[in-house]
Amino acid sequence: MNINISDEHCPLRRTLEIIGGKWTMLIIFQINERTIRYGELKRCIVGISEKMLISQLKFLCDKGFVHKKSFAEIPPKVEYTLTDIGKELLPVINQLIQFGLNHKF
């Protein structure tokens, strides 16, 4: 593979910008194939602050990896799902997990 690392917009750097974040991959992996509400998501990802969860979700929505559906109800209800592109990240994440399982670093 002949990739020019110098280029700030090379595919590797662009992908790393997505997966590099501390939380994005955890969020994607947690949503996975299901539909999940904001509150449950927050409970699942122990350690994340509200600010981070919201901002990362917004980031992922903007990038087209996550789809957000709001219901006009009181109390509010918001559901998150992965888009088709988002789902394509799942095998990548699984490879990362596999690597982590194989090595004690």
Place this chain on the structure above:
Amino acid sequence: MNINISDEHCPLRRTLEIIGGKWTMLIIFQINERTIRYGELKRCIVGISEKMLISQLKFLCDKGFVHKKSFAEIPPKVEYTLTDIGKELLPVINQLIQFGLNHKF
């Protein structure tokens, strides 16, 4: 795959700590299968500062992904190579590149 995201030391979080950095994967990919000197490495990875390159190399050596060989010469000469574990990251990186190539996000 049944991974507990809550655990700070789950395989996914651990792997993300490695690849999450802005530079680590670029360095690994740049070293690749060859032996490369510090200076050339620095020239290859446009945009990285000396401080970052040194600290990230140290990090990767500590983690066992990179091997460093210093020569007792004047002027100094230091060669970096990937360890076997480090080389196992190459397919992961290639998948990241592939993902970047496939999607315009």
Place this chain on the structure above:
DNA sequence: CAGCATCCATATGGATACTG
């Protein structure tokens, strides 16, 4: 040549209180 030390700007991210 390789790499350390220092200073400093900015980014990241946590805690808390508040709102529709």
Place this chain on the structure above:
DNA sequence: CAGTATCCATATGGATGCTG
């Protein structure tokens, strides 16, 4: 319930100068 807003601590990272 699902966010926003604000304040603040720390981490990240760049520039520069120096050294064996």
